[in-house]
Amino acid sequence: MKAIESxxxxxxxxxxxxxxxxxxxxxxxxxxxxxDMAVFLRDELHFxxxxxxxxxxxxxxxxxxxxxxxxxxxxFYSHKTKxxxxxxxxxxxxxxxxxxxxxxxxxxxxYEREVYDMYGIHFTGHPDLRRILMYxxxxxxxxxxxxxxxxxxxxxxxxx
Amino acid sequence: xxLETIFGNSFLxxxxxxxxxxxxxxxxxxxxxVTACCGMEFMSVWAxxxxxxxxxxxxxxxxxxxxxxxxxxxxxxxKLAPSLKRVYDQMAEPKWVVSFGVCATSGGFYDxxxxxxxxxxxxxxxxxxxxxxxxxxxxxxxxxxxxEKVSKETVLKYKGLK
Amino acid sequence: xxxxxxxxxxxxxxxxxxTEDGKIVLNMGPSHxxxxxxxxxxxxxxxxxxxxxxxxxGYLHRGFEKTCENINYNxxxxxxxxxxxxxxxxxxxxxxxxxxxxxxxxxPERCDYIRTVMxxxxxITDHLTCIGANAMELGxxxxxxxxxxxxxxxxxxxxxxxxGRITPNYTRIGGVAKDLxxxxxxxxxxxxxxxxxxxxxxxxLLSRNRIFYDRLKDTxxxxxxEAVSYSFTGPMIxxxxxxxxxxxxxxxxxxxxxxxxxxxxxxGDNYARYLVRLEEIKQSVSIVRQALKQIPKGxxxxxxxxxxxxxKEETYSNIEALMAHFKLTFEGPKPPKGxxxxxxxxxxxxxxxxxxxxxxxxxxxxxxxxxxFPITSALSRLIKGGYVADxxxxxxxxxxxxxxxxx
Numbered sequence: 165m166k167a168i169e170s171x172x173x174x175x176x177x178x179x180x181x182x183x184x185x186x187x188x189x190x191x192x193x194x195x196x197x198x199x200d201m202a203v204f205l206r207d208e209l210h211f212x213x214x215x216x217x218x219x220x221x222x223x224x225x226x227x228x229x230x231x232x233x234x235x236x237x238x239x240f241y242s243h244k245t246k247x248x249x250x251x252x253x254x255x256x257x258x259x260x261x262x263x264x265x266x267x268x269x270x271x272x273x274x275y276e277r278e279v280y281d282m283y284g285i286h287f288t289g290h291p292d293l294r295r296i297l298m299y300x301x302x303x304x305x306x307x308x309x310x311x312x313x314x315x316x317x318x319x320x321x322x323x324x
Numbered sequence: 325x326x327l328e329t330i331f332g333n334s335f336l337x338x339x340x341x342x343x344x345x346x347x348x349x350x351x352x353x354x355x356x357x358v359t360a361c362c363g364m365e366f367m368s369v370w371a372x373x374x375x376x377x378x379x380x381x382x383x384x385x386x387x388x389x390x391x392x393x394x395x396x397x398x399x400x401x402x403k404l405a406p407s408l409k410r411v412y413d414q415m416a417e418p419k420w421v422v423s424f425g426v427c428a429t430s431g432g433f434y435d436x437x438x439x440x441x442x443x444x445x446x447x448x449x450x451x452x453x454x455x456x457x458x459x460x461x462x463x464x465x466x467x468x469x470x471x472e473k474v475s476k477e478t479v480l481k482y483k484g485l486k
Numbered sequence: 487x488x489x490x491x492x493x494x495x496x497x498x499x500x501x502x503x504x505t506e507d508g509k510i511v512l513n514m515g516p517s518h519x520x521x522x523x524x525x526x527x528x529x530x531x532x533x534x535x536x537x538x539x540x541x542x543x544g545y546l547h548r549g550f551e552k553t554c555e556n557i558n559y560n561x562x563x564x565x566x567x568x569x570x571x572x573x574x575x576x577x578x579x580x581x582x583x584x585x586x587x588x589x590x591x592x593x594p595e596r597c598d599y600i601r602t603v604m605x606x607x608x609x610i611t612d613h614l615t616c617i618g619a620n621a622m623e624l625g626x627x628x629x630x631x632x633x634x635x636x637x638x639x640x641x642x643x644x645x646x647x648x649x650g651r652i653t654p655n656y657t658r659i660g661g662v663a664k665d666l667x668x669x670x671x672x673x674x675x676x677x678x679x680x681x682x683x684x685x686x687x688x689x690x691l692l693s694r695n696r697i698f699y700d701r702l703k704d705t706x707x708x709x710x711x712e713a714v715s716y717s718f719t720g721p722m723i724x725x726x727x728x729x730x731x732x733x734x735x736x737x738x739x740x741x742x743x744x745x746x747x748x749x750x751x752x753x754g755d756n757y758a759r760y761l762v763r764l765e766e767i768k769q770s771v772s773i774v775r776q777a778l779k780q781i782p783k784g785x786x787x788x789x790x791x792x793x794x795x796x797x798k799e800e801t802y803s804n805i806e807a808l809m810a811h812f813k814l815t816f817e818g819p820k821p822p823k824g825x826x827x828x829x830x831x832x833x834x835x836x837x838x839x840x841x842x843x844x845x846x847x848x849x850x851x852x853x854x855x856x857x858x859f860p861i862t863s864a865l866s867r868l869i870k871g872g873y874v875a876d877x878x879x880x881x882x883x884x885x886x887x888x889x890x891x892x893x
Contacts, residue, residue, distance in 0.1 A: 185824045185825060185826065186587050186590065186824070186826055188826060188827060190825065213714060213717060215827075215829070215836065215838065215855065216840065216853070216855040220842060220853075225844055226823075226844055237840065239838070239840070239855070243714065243728060243730055246735050246736065248736075248827070250827060269715050269716075269717065270715040270716045270863075270864070270867075271715065271716050271717035271860040271863060274859060274860065275860070278859075282551075296544060297403075297543065297544035297547040298547065299402070306549065306552055307551060307552055309555075311437070311552075312437075313436050313437065313549075313552060313553070313556055314435065314436060314437060315437050316437055317402065317437075318402055318405065318440075319402055319403070319406050320405050320409055320446065322440070322445040323445055323446070358524075359524050360568070360571070360888055360889055361567075361571035361652060361653065361889060364571055364572060365652055367619070367634060368634065368637075368641070370634075371630070371631050371634035371635060371638070372631050372634075373634075373635060386518070398546075399546060401545065401546065401547055401548060403544050403545055403547065404524065404545040404546075407517060407545075408517075411517060433564070434548045434549065434553070436548070436549035436552055436553050437549055437552065438547050438548055438549040439548050439549065456653060457651075457653065
């Protein structure tokens with residue numbers, strides 16, 4: 165049985181949608197079940213490799229006016245079956261938090277710090293959630309759609 | 325016209341200038357502040373094909389206090405800016421700055437929240453090298469330009485007399 | 487504590503910064519001779535042993551992802567050059583493949599071959615730079631010159647094909663910018679001759695060199711399980727005994743048509759990484775040779791004018807092509823609504839592009855999965871417990887590339 169089918173069967177009530185685009189599977193699910201799904205993927209379905217973890221800001225995306233603003237995206241890969249699977253978890257702007265995967269994958273630590281830095285998503289249970297690419301004094305989260313492209317916040321004064 | 329005509333060109337200060345400048349321009353001790361892509365081209369210039377040693381400028385000094393020329397190689401962003409300023413401040417006079425590549429010169433095509441739009445907003449620059457990254461020939465040309473500039477300087481400048 | 491007392495005695499009482507329990511706190515970086523690339527390491531030292539450390543990155547964050555959201559699809563290509571600037575062709579190819587998959591475009595066979603050849607040449611330059619710089623930092627300056635000279639030959643080759651030494655900006659969506667020159671195969675053979683000679687010299691100088699061996703062997707060691715958990719890819723994970731290579735496991739372009747091996751070493755230390763990289767260079771040379779034998783004649787870009795620019799002759803003689811030329815230059819390609827994650831094997835490992843399209847000419851989101859990022863996140867784990875001198879060896883073998891790490 166394909167991994168995706170077993171995942172759908174196990175979490176049938178939590179999965180919001182299953183999109184397939186250009187041969188790739190994207191599963192959208194409720195954010196409460198992230199940890200359970202990740203454990204199931206890793207331990208039962210052999211997806212031992214957290215390939216990437218990122219976030220998307222859908223503010224102003226055509227056709228998603230009423231959907232939650234953010235979505236965290238997890239790309240998994242299995243060294244055993246050589247399959248890929250991507251999970252997406254919508255996150256409301258009003259409560260930007262989701263469980264941390266740091267206990268399951270060591271790589272999640274920095275990935276999550278980056279998402280926090282760029283989007284301001286809080287990962288519950290992360291041991292060391294602070295900025296990684298920007299500096300401490302920086303205000304706001306640059307990859308959010310409402311952060312202007314050229315809004316600089318210099319650390320030392322610039323001369324002209 | 326008085327004494328000067330007797331001395332001709334051999335008047336003391338100008339001769340000291342020339343000797344000092346001659347020594348300085350062929351013995352640059354550089355501090356490579358290498359940040360990004362341009363560093364790859366900088367490595368090429370160091371190596372034997374282009375051989376920056378022909379200009380007496382091959383020797384990197386990784387302590388700013390021992391260096392004369394600061395090569396800012398690559399993009400400088402807001403996070404790094406204080407470090408660059410600090411390195412520059414630590415260098416002893418006389419010192420020169422070469423802005424290497426278009427990112428260091430003007431920010432290049434990175435015009436966004438993170439990048440500094442040219443290091444001359446933070447520190448003074450003597451020679452700019454355009455290019456993304458500049459080809460080795462351009463770098464050698466910049467070095468010759470810097471040598472020309474150095475040969476025109478006077479020691480009085482650093483005594484606060486000129 | 488004895489050592490500390492001694493240091494204090496030599497250095498005078500106040501010049502060593504210490505914590506309450508007598509450890510030395512040291513900042514390494516962001517501009518440090520051994521950190522070729524800008525990263526800052528806060529070290530807590532017990533004598534010469536690293537008892538604790540924290541790695542800080544972000545000194546080359548240039549807002550790549552935000553910039554991409556504000557420009558059209560073709561304009562992103564030059565920015566991808568500057569991600570991993572040691573192997574620029576691979577980034578170009580990875581990005582182009584991702585967008586093509588999003589649009590459902592098929593590229594001609596010759597284009598695939600050209601992309602493969604240029605990617606492999608890039609991989610060689612990447613590994614040469616890594617080994618050369620690492621050797622230089624460990625004191626083997628001659629090797630640096632040998633390898634940089636070999637790299638120079640390959641840069642000339644790239645220059646000859648694409649017109650740029652380091653930032654070639656070579657691929658277009660749906661094809662490549664221009665065809666290979668006629669005598670490319672011959673020039674490649676000449677460059678490879680220099681490369682192979684310098685490489686064999688390097689091997690003789692380094693592989694069984696007592697100093698080099700001692701400094702790399704058993705330093706920066708990590709187990710297979712940890713490496714997988716840290717999401718290592720590329721030479722780093724292959725040095726830990728996992729034969730993961732995107733070229734073999736999910737083949738793209740024409741990699742399934744070549745006969746090549748994936749070198750794997752099970753030690754998981756710096757020396758294993760060095761050996762894997764060395765062997766990969768040889769495999770890449772073999773791939774390029776095979777590809778140049780098989781390469782077919784034909785077009786180099788897709789014939790779909792909504793994706794790739796028509797040739798200049800056609801533009802000036804055919805009204806359809808002229809219109810397409812204008813439209814594509816001003817607006818760029820327009821993929822349908824959707825999203826794609828496409829991985830390729832970069833110099834440092836899995837380089838993934840996650841692109842979301844909202845159906846307009848500008849990408850909604852371009853996310854790069856930088857292979858360096860998870861690897862550098864393990865840096866503090868790799869150097870903890872070792873000596874200060876080992877940091878240099880480990881950091882060199884990690885091959886951290888700022889442009890890709892911080893984007």
